[in-house]
Amino acid sequence: MSTIRYRFIAPAPMLAQRRPAAPPARGELVACHECDLLQRLQPFSGDSVQRCARCRALLLRYRVDGAQRSLAWALTGVMLFLITNAFPIVTLELQGIRNNSTLAGTVLSLWHEGLPIVAGVVAITTICVPGIMLAAMLYLLLPLNRGVLPAGSIGLLRALAAMRPWGMVEVFLLGVLVALVKLTHFASVIPGTALWSLGALVIALAAMSASFHADEVWRRIGIQPLKP
Amino acid sequence: MTAAHYRLANCHSCGLLSRLEGDGAHCPRCGAHLHLRKPASIARTWAYLIAAMILYIPANALPIMITGSILGEQRDTILSGVVFLWSSGSWPLALLVFFASIMVPMLKMIALTLLLISVQCRSRWQPLQRLKLYRLVEFVGRWSMLDIYVVAILAALVQIQSLATVTAGPGAVAFAAVVVLTMLSAMSFDPRLIWDPLNDATPEPATPEPATPEPREPRASPDALPR
Numbered sequence: 001m002s003t004i005r006y007r008f009i010a011p012a013p014m015l016a017q018r019r020p021a022a023p024p025a026r027g028e029l030v031a032c033h034e035c036d037l038l039q040r041l042q043p044f045s046g047d048s049v050q051r052c053a054r055c056r057a058l059l060l061r062y063r064v065d066g067a068q069r070s071l072a073w074a075l076t077g078v079m080l081f082l083i084t085n086a087f088p089i090v091t092l093e094l095q096g097i098r099n100n101s102t103l104a105g106t107v108l109s110l111w112h113e114g115l116p117i118v119a120g121v122v123a124i125t126t127i128c129v130p131g132i133m134l135a136a137m138l139y140l141l142l143p144l145n146r147g148v149l150p151a152g153s154i155g156l157l158r159a160l161a162a163m164r165p166w167g168m169v170e171v172f173l174l175g176v177l178v179a180l181v182k183l184t185h186f187a188s189v190i191p192g193t194a195l196w197s198l199g200a201l202v203i204a205l206a207a208m209s210a211s212f213h214a215d216e217v218w219r220r221i222g223i224q225p226l227k228p
Numbered sequence: 229m230t231a232a233h234y235r236l237a238n239c240h241s242c243g244l245l246s247r248l249e250g251d252g253a254h255c256p257r258c259g260a261h262l263h264l265r266k267p268a269s270i271a272r273t274w275a276y277l278i279a280a281m282i283l284y285i286p287a288n289a290l291p292i293m294i295t296g297s298i299l300g301e302q303r304d305t306i307l308s309g310v311v312f313l314w315s316s317g318s319w320p321l322a323l324l325v326f327f328a329s330i331m332v333p334m335l336k337m338i339a340l341t342l343l344l345i346s347v348q349c350r351s352r353w354q355p356l357q358r359l360k361l362y363r364l365v366e367f368v369g370r371w372s373m374l375d376i377y378v379v380a381i382l383a384a385l386v387q388i389q390s391l392a393t394v395t396a397g398p399g400a401v402a403f404a405a406v407v408v409l410t411m412l413s414a415m416s417f418d419p420r421l422i423w424d425p426l427n428d429a430t431p432e433p434a435t436p437e438p439a440t441p442e443p444r445e446p447r448a449s450p451d452a453l454p455r
Contacts, residue, residue, distance in 0.1 A: 031231030031238045031245050034359060036420040036427075038231045055359050055423075092385045094392070101384040109384040113395050121404045122380050125373065154258045158241050165411065168370050174324075175377025181321050182313070182382065186392070218242045221257055 032057050066213050071141040073208035077134050080201040085127065087193035089176060094187040102194065103127060129167040130205060136160055137208060140217070149220055157214050164209065170202045230427045232420075237262045266418040270344060276413035277340050283402045283409065284333065290399035293379050297392045305399060306330060306375060328374040329403075336372075336410050339365050343417065350425040362419050369414055372407045376400060 028041045032052040039053055041060060050060045063069070088100035101109070103126060110119035136156050143150045150156075176195060183189050231238060237248040241260035246253075253262040266272075291303035304312065306329050313322035339361050346358060379396045386394040 029236075029245060031236060033238055033243070034419045035355075035423040036230040036232055036238075037423075038229050038234065038236065055356060090381070090385060092388075094388050097388050097391070099385060099387055101381065106380050106384040109387070110380055110396060113383060115396050115401060118376060118380070118396060118400050118404050121373075121408065122376065126377075154242075158258070158260070161241070165370065165415070168373055171371055171373045172377045174371075175374050176381055178321060178325065178374065179378045179381040179385070181318055182378070183385070185316060187386075215243060218244070218257065221242075 030059055032059060060215065061213055062216065063211065063213065066211050066216055067141060067144050070137065070208050070212035071145050073204050073211060074134055074137040074141060077130075077201060077204040077208055078138065080197045080204055081131060081134055083197040084194045084201050087197070089192050089194040089198065090180060090183075091190040091192055092183060092187050093190065100192060125166055125168040126172045129163050130169050130201070133160060133163055133167060133205075134208075137212065141212075144217065144220075149217075153217065153221060157217060161214060167205065169198065169205055173198050173202050230420075230423070232264045232424075233427065235264070237264050240266070265420055265424075266416065269416055269418040269421060270348060272416040273340065273344055273413050276409045276416060277337060277344070280333075280406050280409035280413060281337055283405045284337070287399055287402035287406050288330075290402060291397035292375065292399035292403060293382065294395045294397050295386075295392065296395070298390070303397065306403065309375070325375060325378075328371050332368055332372045333406055333410060336365050336369060336414070340410070340413055340417065343422070347421045352425050355422050355426055358422050359419055362414075362417065362422070366414050369407070369411045372410075373404075376404050376407070 029038065030041055031038050032055060034057040035052060035055040037052055037054045039059075041050055042048075044050075044062070046064060048060065048062045049058070051057065052059055085103050088102050089106075091098060091100040107119050107123045107127070110116075110122060136159065139150060140153060140156055140160075176198070180189050180191070231245065235248045236245050237253075238245055239255035239258060239260055239262060242255060242258040244255055244257045246256055246262065248262050248264060254260065255262055288306055290305070292306050293304045293309065295302045295304065306325075310322050310326045310330070313319070313325060343358060343362055343365075346353065379394075379400050382394045383396045386392050
């Protein structure tokens, strides 16, 4: 089997207008990714949400300003992510003794207790994946909003899709709240700066993912299999 | 009409629809391997699911959290943690943890077993309901991680010498593994398999319905398709 090489096709006319990728062509053929029904997309201009005729799975979601929105949320997210990692989440006070914990401190204490696997899972789902996702989004969206497709977009888009289910900041936030309620029975707890920024980070990450449509970026990557 | 009927495959990575020719075909846009269905979907889903079922036993039997204080050492499993929350009066929290840590993993494993068996029997029963069940399993899976995070924070925070110390127990390892394995199991299941028996059973219409597209020109630009 011959290998196919690819090259990017810069969407030149669109660059001048500084617009996101053009909406898909009229009547484009798509297959539902959940039930495999073959169907044509409805023609549209402007924002559009299209669902499968048989199973109502999302076929296409298109927003004219999707890339700008997700960039704004990604920038917000980066700042909140840095604050969340720099400050303590909670401070515990019991008989004059104070003890606080940061996000990294949580991981480290699990590590020292001899549970490296659990420490790894917590580190990956709350620090690594959100951090890498934010960095990847900035790398992708900053040039994209100026009409340039950054190098390595294919690998990055794939990595983003693979990472997305493993970022669990919102579950972690709920976990912190449950832990706080458990602790109030025997000690006084003081919510730290990072707890508030964590709450905001959850919103920023959700909004960033919701307004980012990988499909739009994929459309900019032209199809041109080179002849072997 | 399904895409597989015309040997058209959705790229699992970038979503481009292209014609599948021979084995080992690659997506013309992103270079990913093309498959009509996720490869070995049923076997992989079973493998992760059975591993999760086995680990579910130590996850519930072993202590997930060990609390040491002047009064002695207390070993808490997931269920005794819920009971503690309930008896200490915070019943909304007890319900939350009960749902996230006990109900969700168990229902998830039951649901995946049901989906797998129905697919293997080539069942044509309620495909839309089964698809909705799958979507629910995918959506709700991550929330089981809740108890792991609670223990992690408590273990980091409650380290006050001689008064109280909290350490995570071996049950936490098993429970984290159950959550990760059930998530992997749900990811490797291909929901299109639910619909396949239906598609095979419907007789091919003599003339295509107006909604069904012509297989001749699968894209706006035919050049886009790989030869």
